[in-house]
Amino acid sequence: MSYMNISENPIIALKAHDRKKLRYKCVNVMRSVVMRLDHFTPDTSHWLLRESANLARIQGIYATSKHLEYFTHESSMILHGIAPWNLSPPVCGYAGGRHNARCLDSIKIYNYTIPVSTYNPVSYAFAGSHPIHVQGMPVESLPFTCLRMAVSRPSTKALAAVSQMLHSLSNFSRHNSEVSRAKEIKIKGSLLAALDKEKKLHPYMQGYNRAKIVLSHTDAGCETLAEAVPQPIVSSIFANEYVSQYRITTNNRTYYADFAVPSIRLLIEFDDAGKLGTTEEEFLDARQSFLKRQSDLQALGYSFFRVTWNDLLGPNSLYYRLLRAALTVKADFRIRTNPVKRLSEDERII
Template structure:
């Protein structure tokens, strides 16, 4: 991502931070008086703030995380950065967007405490990292001197170990959407890309062996994740449908009506029941754009209904009570069958 267009991805920040890292020999700490812009990260690792180009205060949390990862890579070379932290470093969607540091080691390791960091008026609290002891390190690659779990392996790690299956499922769908460059107007190629993505994940999972913790949970997520979900809300709706055991579901179902082409977020084509997620962002940021978007949505719904579709609109508030939503959808499906 171009930093001049309002956002900086983690790999770009890591590259900047790596060039700004100073590692000071034990006997030379006094030499830092010649570098007044140096701030201590941990141990003998410092960051020269003057070398941080194209960085402002909004990116400081990411800068400190990147600097801490660089310190760990230098002082604990046998460890691999895993899970959400690895996805963040690769530039993939992570949850949370700024994840805690997670590492794995093939030998038992004591917790690692990193001190608080102060950058100007910003203070970042100390953190304690508890390395995960594994018999075999996950698939990893060297990226800018960081040993990162590969993106596919990290996705499987999250699918296996997440205590929040809903969140992990949504994240997997969003990663799949980006990985496949999913395009409604090129559905065949998008679905082929999705098949390839899932093949990579299944291969990673199979390589862990049948005794891997959370294997069944990961297998379910890989099977049911859908790259056609274009937003977290759509992915969350799909999760509730899949978890309820409903079948015959497809995403981005194409419908032609009166010279128009529409794509229904999630649908049961056999029963012609569609579920559309209404996220706040889709309607715009001002009164005029919101009014215009709502008018288009009403016209869209009328056209779909004229083609025999029953459309159920879902918002985030409906997902607070998934049982009620599933009951509504089951009733709609039963009415169509009857």
């Protein structure tokens, strides 16, 4: 999932009495800011409405804030085209010494309401961080956004965010995994070096230990948000035993699994109905390919564990369901203590 282009999400910052002149459908984003509804209908999908509202809030803050210098955190991810794991993420930006956070009201588009959010200005700037312009707005670069998310967000959200950004930074391709993995290792090394440099400049830096674990155990093989979100759970149970974008060749066909644990021949995959197409013909073709793939892989002795959107909303339940699946495949399976598991337990995620 990637965010639409800014130009496809027009907002208007109003001046005095402008509201009386409006001759088109619009919705309030914040005080003195509205969003046109030309591209939406009552049947527009909820995820598209959420994306549009999140972008509109960022544009609204940019149009009305006097002290904002550049966007950070989830706002930076969105402007770089990467979806954060938040239905209604805060708008974050570096604003020097200004700390005046404010509430952003809920946004109702037809019959769907996007929940309230906040504008959180930050006063901390990383050494060497300089804003770049993305779609006409100042934003922190992806490497420094990785550092911010790793330092300040809970481990599951941080790992999901950094995995997606690392996927983008490395131009990861499952068809050229050796080169992609080499790039991943190099980028991880540079991120960890930048984190250590920041620690030397600020010895009492908060979130350093968590960030080091996040940056060390993130996975560039996660191609989508749906793959990045369960990655911390997979890593907690299987540590270094699992492989993302695992390649399997059989019967002159090549398949890729989202995650695989080769030692127990377990494949972990996101179950997305959207992969089966939108028309009856697409559905039947995709269904046939799906069944052929499953049959081929089961013939090799692999078993499947399917992850759904509901699973992603309950990491604790997902953890124990996946653990039971591992024990079903291998009765004497044992979890090895690892940093991601300890961090998830410390934060009471599992």
